[in-house]
Amino acid sequence: MKPSIALSIENLSFSYNGKKALDHIGFQIRSGECTLLLGPNGAGKSTLFSLITRLYDSRDGHIELCGFDIKQQTRKALAKLGVVFQQTTLDMDLTVMQNLHYHTALHGLGRKQAMQRIQQELERLNMFDRRFEKIRQLNGGHRRRVEIARALLHKPALLLLDEPTVGLDVPSRLSIVEYVHRLAVEEKLAVLWASHLIDEVYPDDHLIVLDKGRIKANGTVDDVLKITQTSMVKDAFYVLTQGEQA
Amino acid sequence: MISQPGINMLHYWRALWGIIGRELWRFVTQRERFISALVRPLVWLFVFAAGFRATLGLAITPPYETYILYEVYITPGLIGMIQLFNGMQSSLSMVYDREMGSMRILMVCPLPRWFLLLSKLLAGTFVSILQVYVFLGIAWFYDIHAPWQGYLWVLPTLMLSGIMLGALGLLLSSFIKQLENFAGVMNFVIFPMFFMSTALYPLWKMKESSILLSKLAQYNPFSQAVELIRFALYGQFNQQAFIYTLLAFMVFMTAAIIGYNPSKGMMSKKGGA
16 A cells, blocks of 8 residues: 655745745655654754644645645644654653543543553553653653653654654663654654654665755655765765754 | 544533643642642731721722721732732743643644633633632631622632633733743733732722822723622622623733734744744
């Protein structure tokens, strides 16, 4: 079966006080595909995420989630979306369970269905036994796991992750990277992962390199290595961003 | 894909109770917030009102049918104060949520933004009503008694006054960029609104010293909310105050929704939502 397009962006631009943060960008993301959005600080990654999640609005360009226009059919589009933001967005004084129930309520899931989904997602991440603990008691890696579980509760078609491994220790980081890649394959989930850590790229990933609001490369890892005539993603990134730090 | 309950009434209902439940739970677990919310009006009642009792003579004005003690007069004003502070505190928590990101979770869920903001307001209002009834309970032991029906009548008016003051807080929160700017709200909104109102002294008393002040107090939406509460507490309906408070709510709410609209409001100019 042909993978369906989960996210389609066309000709998207956005400016802050006259300064272009995104300049006519466009790309597509398909189900079952893990796309890494690489770019140095200030490249426009967070702006792009804010536009996809409709926290900002842009007059120029077009964003579609699973065929739903984000401006015209906002609610249908947002129903297909799961997001893990860069900053923790959990209530520290509430338990894992209470945080997740809040999310299922916002997405209109009934109590029974919510319980079932929460159990499924927490068990997959080995967090079910800790469901009655307050978020404050969890370490950074476990908090991130809860946030990933939360983003998946309503079974979205597209999962957005904005630098989710920042500040985590190496084992936590690796396990999250591995888990999300597995999700894309097993659940046929489309994943858009903003990162500045080159070692989070898997050989089968799709890569988009963003710099100064423009797309510098868009293709498979092999494609990007070929056009930059490099053998490592790190070098390709260096060439494309003219030496800027990721 | 999960069967999206999508855009049906049940979805709205569940989301509304999810938001209210979260707010109430957070309030109950934050014990310091609960205590400080009560201490503030109680200090005014036990200390300020007791001190002023002797200096301020009050004539018989509706809804009162006899001479009353100053403590009795300021009780509705202190109820308004609880709701005013609560409304502003909700807006403070929204600025905090926005900085911390949890507002984003609310804003990306598939429901209309006006509904999410209204639910957030209702949740804040529920919390303030809880505080008001505990305050009234303590005041009862201090010999401040309203007719028993008044305790029931006051409930719908508390909903309206609470939601109006919450909408004002919401509106302010859409303009406040950072948490630090919130101190300005204390100085420029809460204090003028509270002191320039009928919460502490009646209009006729204010007129004796300044016509301008009494006019400002009369058109202050907080005064109207306090009067609505004052009359309801004595089983009476103040129509003018009701209409004024309702209109103020509609104006504040509309402006807040525009403020939180990504294409029209302040969100497009800010670095986060």
